[in-house]
Amino acid sequence: MTNPAAIGQPLDRVDGPLKVTGRATYAAEHAFDQPPLIGWMVEATIPAGRIKRLDTGAAEASPGVAAVLTHHNAPAQTPFGEPDDKGRFTQSRAMLFDEHIRYHGFPVALVIADTLANARHAGALIEISYEPDEEAVTTAGEEADEVPGELDGGMEPDLFKGDFEHAYDDAEVTLDVTYTTPNQAAAAMEPHATIADFDGDQLVVYMSVQLIGPSVKALANTLKIDPDKVRVLSPYIGGGFGSKLGVHNEAILACLGALHLGRPVKVVQHRRHVFHNAPHRGNSVQRIQLGASRDGKLQAIGHESFMPMARGYEFAEPTGASARTTYRTDAIKSTHRVKSTDMPLADSCRAPGHAIGSLAFESAIDEMAYQCGQDPLAFRLGNMPDRDPGTGQPFASHDLAECLREGAEKFGWPSREPQPGSRSQGRQLIGYGVASTIRLNILVPSKTRIRLSADGTLTAWADMTDIGTGTYTILTQIAAETMGLSADRIKIELGDSRYPSSSGSGGSFGAASSGSALLNACENMRTRLLESAREQGLIGDEPADDARFENGQLILGDKTLSFTEVLNKSGAAYLETDGEVEPGDDHDNYSQHSYGAQFAEVHVDRDTGEVRVQRLLGVFSAGRILNPKTARSQLLGGMVWGLSYALLEELMLDERYGAFMNRDLAEYHLPVNRDMPTIDIHFREHPDPRSNPLGSKGIGELSICGAGAAVANAVYHATGVRVRDFPITLDKILRHLPE
Ligand code: MOS
Numbered sequence: 148m149t150n151p152a153a154i155g156q157p158l159d160r161v162d163g164p165l166k167v168t169g170r171a172t173y174a175a176e177h178a179f180d181q182p183p184l185i186g187w188m189v190e191a192t193i194p195a196g197r198i199k200r201l202d203t204g205a206a207e208a209s210p211g212v213a214a215v216l217t218h219h220n221a222p223a224q225t226p227f228g229e230p231d232d233k234g235r236f237t238q239s240r241a242m243l244f245d246e247h248i249r250y251h252g253f254p255v256a257l258v259i260a261d262t263l264a265n266a267r268h269a270g271a272l273i274e275i276s277y278e279p280d281e282e283a284v285t286t287a288g289e290e291a292d293e294v295p296g297e298l299d300g301g302m303e304p305d306l307f308k309g310d311f312e313h314a315y316d317d318a319e320v321t322l323d324v325t326y327t328t329p330n331q332a333a334a335a336m337e338p339h340a341t342i343a344d345f346d347g348d349q350l351v352v353y354m355s356v357q358l359i360g361p362s363v364k365a366l367a368n369t370l371k372i373d374p375d376k377v378r379v380l381s382p383y384i385g386g387g388f389g390s391k392l393g394v395h396n397e398a399i400l401a402c403l404g405a406l407h408l409g410r411p412v413k414v415v416q417h418r419r420h421v422f423h424n425a426p427h428r429g430n431s432v433q434r435i436q437l438g439a440s441r442d443g444k445l446q447a448i449g450h451e452s453f454m455p456m457a458r459g460y461e462f463a464e465p466t467g468a469s470a471r472t473t474y475r476t477d478a479i480k481s482t483h484r485v486k487s488t489d490m491p492l493a494d495s496c497r498a499p500g501h502a503i504g505s506l507a508f509e510s511a512i513d514e515m516a517y518q519c520g521q522d523p524l525a526f527r528l529g530n531m532p533d534r535d536p537g538t539g540q541p542f543a544s545h546d547l548a549e550c551l552r553e554g555a556e557k558f559g560w561p562s563r564e565p566q567p568g569s570r571s572q573g574r575q576l577i578g579y580g581v582a583s584t585i586r587l588n589i590l591v592p593s594k595t596r597i598r599l600s601a602d603g604t605l606t607a608w609a610d611m612t613d614i615g616t617g618t619y620t621i622l623t624q625i626a627a628e629t630m631g632l633s634a635d636r637i638k639i640e641l642g643d644s645r646y647p648s649s650s651g652s653g654g655s656f657g658a659a660s661s662g663s664a665l666l667n668a669c670e671n672m673r674t675r676l677l678e679s680a681r682e683q684g685l686i687g688d689e690p691a692d693d694a695r696f697e698n699g700q701l702i703l704g705d706k707t708l709s710f711t712e713v714l715n716k717s718g719a720a721y722l723e724t725d726g727e728v729e730p731g732d733d734h735d736n737y738s739q740h741s742y743g744a745q746f747a748e749v750h751v752d753r754d755t756g757e758v759r760v761q762r763l764l765g766v767f768s769a770g771r772i773l774n775p776k777t778a779r780s781q782l783l784g785g786m787v788w789g790l791s792y793a794l795l796e797e798l799m800l801d802e803r804y805g806a807f808m809n810r811d812l813a814e815y816h817l818p819v820n821r822d823m824p825t826i827d828i829h830f831r832e833h834p835d836p837r838s839n840p841l842g843s844k845g846i847g848e849l850s851i852c853g854a855g856a857a858v859a860n861a862v863y864h865a866t867g868v869r870v871r872d873f874p875i876t877l878d879k880i881l882r883h884l885p886e
Contacts, residue, residue, distance in 0.1 A: 150697075152627035152634035154841070157776035161634060162383070162619045171383040174355040175340040175415045183342055183411035184213050186404050187266035188397060188420055189256040189273055191248045194805025195489035196279035198246040198255060205272040206258055211265030214408055215273070216257040218243045222406045224369055228459045235462055235494075236361035236393040239369040242400055248277065249458070250491045251806040252423025257400045259412055280489075288432050289325075291453040291486035295463035298483055299499045300587060300654070302465045306537055309478030314447035318438025322515050326435065326507035326871045330798035330807065331428040332421070332815055333496050337385025339425045340415040341398040343405035350405065351378045354398050357387045358651035359610040363644045365394045370402055382642035384652075387614040389426070389495030392653050396424040422810040426494030427798060429455040431466050431503055435511040436480075443519040445530045449480040450508065456485035457492045464493075465500035469508040469852070471537030472740065473547075473585055474530040479537060490805055495653070497788065498848035501586050502855075506792055506873060509582035509856030514869060522565065523860060524555050524581050535738030543737035543837035546768035547583055550744035550831060554766040555581070557829065558746040568867035575750040578865025584743030584767070584853030588844045590730040591650035593664040597626070599672055600721040601714040603699045605630060606638045607668065611649040611661040613641060616847055617777030618657060624774060625662050625841070629669035631696035647725070655741070655845025658773060660728060663839045668726025675722050676701055680713045733837040741844040743767035745786070747857040748824075751865045756881030758862055760790055763854065764827040770844035771834035782828050782850040789854020791818050793862075794874050 152158050165171040172178075191198075203215040214220075225239040227249070242254050256273055260266035295304050315321060341354040350372055356362050359379050367374040384391065397414040404412030416424055436449030450470035456463060467481035496502070516526030531548045534541055555561070563579045564570045570577045597607045605626055613619050622639045626632065640646065650660030677694055680686045686703050695702040700709050714722065733739075748762040763786050772778050795816040798807045809815045834842030855873075863869050868883040 150627055150631070150633065152624055154624050154628045154773055156624065156774065158620055158624055158634065158774055160617055160620045160777065161623050162613065173337055173383050173385055174342065174353045174381065175413060177342055177353040179411050183413040184259050184261065184404070184408065185263045185266050186400055186412050186414040187258045187263065187270045188254045188400060188414065188416070188424065189258060189270045190252040190420070190423065191255050192251065193248055193277045193279045194251045196248050196277050198248065198275060199278045200276045201255070202274040203256065206269040209265065209269035209272055211261040212258060212269045213261070214259045214404070215269070216243055216259065216403055216407060217255065218245050221403050223371055225371060235460060236358060237364040237368060240365060240394055240399050241369055242396055243403060250423070250489050251804050252491060254396055254400060254424065257404055257414070259404050259408065289453050291484040293485050293487060295456065295483060295485050296461055298463050298465035299495060300465055302468065304463065304483040306471055306479060306481040308537065311447055311449055311478040311480035314478035315436055315438040315449060318446050319441045320439045320518050322437045322511065322518060324435055324511055324514060324871060326433045326510060328431045328503040328506060328873045330430045330800060331496060331792070331796050332798055333388040333390035334812065334815065334817060335386030335388055335390060338416045338418055338421050339391065339395045339397055341401040342411055342413040343401040344411040345405040345409060347409060349376050349378065350402060352398065352402060353380050354394070355384050355391055356381045356394065357384070357392045357612055357614055357653050359612065359642065359644050360648050360651065362394045366402060369399055370406065379644040380642055381612055384612055384614040387652065388497040389499065389653065392495050418812065419810040422798065422807050423491045426492040428496035428503070429464065429493035433466055433507040435470070435508060437511060437515045439515060439519055441519065443516070443521045443526050443529050445474050445476045447478045448474065448476045452483045454485050455488040455490055455493055457490055458487045460492050462494050466504040468500040469504040469585065472535060473583055474536065475532040476536055498586060498851050501852040502792070505582065505852045506855040506859070509853055510859050513860040513863065524551060524560055527551055527583055538738055540736065540738040543733060543739045544833065544835045546831055546833065547585065547742045547744070550742050550766045550768050551583065553829070553831065554744040554746050554764060557766065557827070558764045560746065567864050574753045576753055576865040578749050578751065578861040578863065580747045580857045580859065580861030580864055582745050582853040582856035582860060584745055584849060586655060586741050586845060586849045586852045588739040588741050588838055589654050589656040590728065590734055590839050591656045591660040592729050593650040593660040594647035594725065594727045595649065595661065595664040595668045596647050596723060596725050597668045597672060598721045598723045599710060601711055601719070603709065603711045604636045604638065605632055606640060607665055608640045608646040609649040609661055609664065610644050610646045611641045611657065612652045614652045616652065616657065616781060617774060618652065618661065620777055621658050621662060621773040622665055625665050626669055629666055630672065632699055636699065655847040655849065659839045659841065659843050659845060662773065662841050662843065663728035664726045666726065666840055667728060668724050671724035671726060672722065675724055676710065676713055679717050679722070680708060683716050685713060685716060728839065737837055739838060741769040741846060741849045743849055743853060745850065745853045745857040747861040749858060749861040749865055751862060751880065753884060756877035756884060758794055758875065758877065760824045760858055762824050762827070763790065765850055766829045766831060767849060768831040768833060769846040769849055770838050771842040772830050772832050773841070773843055775830065778846050779828050781847050783826055785848065785850030786826055786854045787818055787823060788851045790858050792873065793855035793858035797874050
């Protein structure tokens with residue numbers, strides 16, 4: 148009988164009951180004997196410049212106020228950005244450091260009081276005057292001309308293959324188009340939140356954060372404290388999507404408050420704070436040039452990316468990733484340029500590079516298919532690569548063509564009218580769209596420790612996080628299957644910097660990395676159990692490979708021994724083993740990606756230009772599926788997000804102030820249930836042994852790559868109108884529709 152908790156089973160989330168009964172403690176919910184003091188962030192109202200005068204007298208005298216922290220009285224810190232050789236996750240994030248304003252919304256004071264209402268009221272009493280910098284720049288377009296040091300994920304900013312200019316000039320069919328995507332927010336449900344507690348020696352920080360190890364270093368570096376004296380806890384997280392990879396502003400402020408007062412201080416970002424005081428995705432301008440033969444073979448692919456970079460914070464998004472990796476071509480020109488701006492930090496947001504790169508690139512590919520007079524699906528299938536086009540490396544596995552074929556059949560693609568704008572139902576124009584889906588598959592060094600106790604229970608520890616993805620659940624399954632235990636015998640302990648150092652969550656690498664380390668620890672435990680049983684003469688010298696581990700028992704030859712028996716006999720209260728994983732040659736020498744194909748049907752109202760998505764379908768190939776239920780949830784989320792990028796999401800900038808205007812979830816448009824169609828998800832399950840010992844591949848960020856382009860391409864097919872400025876709002880369609 149299959150263990151219902153085995154890998155590949157749709158096990159319900161093991162932390163589900165804790166979450167739905169309110170017993171999972173998120174960062175802001177940690178309970179102390181005395182309630183913590185509450186900090187309220189006061190934001191700058193200019194994009195760049197300095198504080199001229201700051202009067203906190205009235206705020207300090209306001210009821211309930213314990214302290215007002217500003218650059219005049221905040222504890223000592225390392226200057227922002229230093230040391231700059233340590234990377235962005237560990238560099239100093241100094242706040243309230245000097246009179247310098249980095250961006251609109253940058254904290255200028257933290258008011259600490261007994262209640263939120265008192266802190267917020269006192270915050271309004273602070274009087275500030277500024278001396279603005281004239282040259283403050285707020286956004287970036289094609290004028291971006293700085294070459295970033297390295298792109299997120301380690302890619303080079305520039306990639307040239309073959310002779311692009313010649314190949315493009317000689318091509319029979321060419322396309323030269325520019326797409327734009329707006330500033331976007333991660334919009335996690337749980338706002339960024341921290342409680343810091345300092346007892347004069349140890350700083351304990353309850354923080355919603357995806358990567359724990361680097362956060363300890365960042366806090367220690369910023370606050371000039373020995374890293375051994377800093378402990379970070381993040382056991383439950385209400386969504387991160389990259390915006391919680393590293394420490395964020397409220398965490399530094401809470402720590403400054405705790406250091407100053409010697410009491411626990413809680414700072415929860417107000418929803419409006421989050422849009423400026425947590426990272427966002429910068430806007431992009433993407434110029435795409437394609438050259439093909441008349442029969443639709445791509446010969447030249449050009450992609451030039453222009454994006455903002457927050458001054459003093461090195462993060463550049465690899466939007467050219469899709470152009471470099473998806474289709475066969477003789478020549479590639481891919482460049483990334485940035486412009487330093489006085490804007491809130493631009494940083495990782497779900498699938499950096501591929502998410503908005505695919506939105507533009509898969510739209511341009513669609514345009515090229517029409518120019519060549521080909522069906523967009525056939526055009527894609529006619530340009531499948533046999534090696535990674537950008538790096539020239541062989542693929543660890545490649546399943547894109549099969550995803551496209553299988554998806555087309557399931558979606559009913561053959562019934563599509565070839566001519567755009569030719570199918571309608573009443574006043575509704577009907578269109579079908581397709582896009583390829585591709586996302587990096589990464590493995591990150593990770594460690595775990597496990598303990599098998601004499602009562603037959605197993606506990607695993609890692610400083611891993613579960614950002615809502617299901618980490619607790621899939622780790623339970625890996626231990627259950629490998630050790631032959633039921634789920635209720637297994638306890639997964641995550642989210643504490645005292646536990647062994649793990650990958651953390653991000654870049655779709657969490658499950659593969661932390662899961663492989665746990666698999667390794669369990670394999671080591673099996674060896675330990677066998678050795679122990681042998682030492683005590685409980686088993687003979689049958690080959691270890693013949694041993695089975697089932698129902699809490701070790702079975703070898705004619706012997707069946709419970710783990711409890713083995714441990715009791717040896718006199719040990721428990722056995723402990725460590726496990727680890729490191730990316731090896733297979734990640735150096737092979738191109739590693741997950742794949743998919745996505746299809747959309749849209750209806751566009753002829754009179755209003757309103758787009759309603761009727762159907763989304765995706766076929767995905769991401770190696771071995773650890774849990775089809777949690778995997779499906781990840782893919783659903785990405786497809787919702789893709790629709791959202793195509794049609795809704797846009798942080799609107801007031802260029803005069805460098806401020807986002809729509810800083811809440813009413814004005815920052817996200818899809819609601821009424822906007823979402825039926826979503827149909829299929830897996831093509833092929834375990835990939837080159838990926839990691841589990842054979843799984845990254846899945847978290849997969850479906851956001853391509854979902855938006857499938858919708859955009861369907862809008863074009865419905866209307867014959869190609870909108871190159873995302874999101875595709877109805878005004879951009881309506882003005883081009885026939886009367
Ligand atoms: Mo990832 S950028 O942490 O969704």
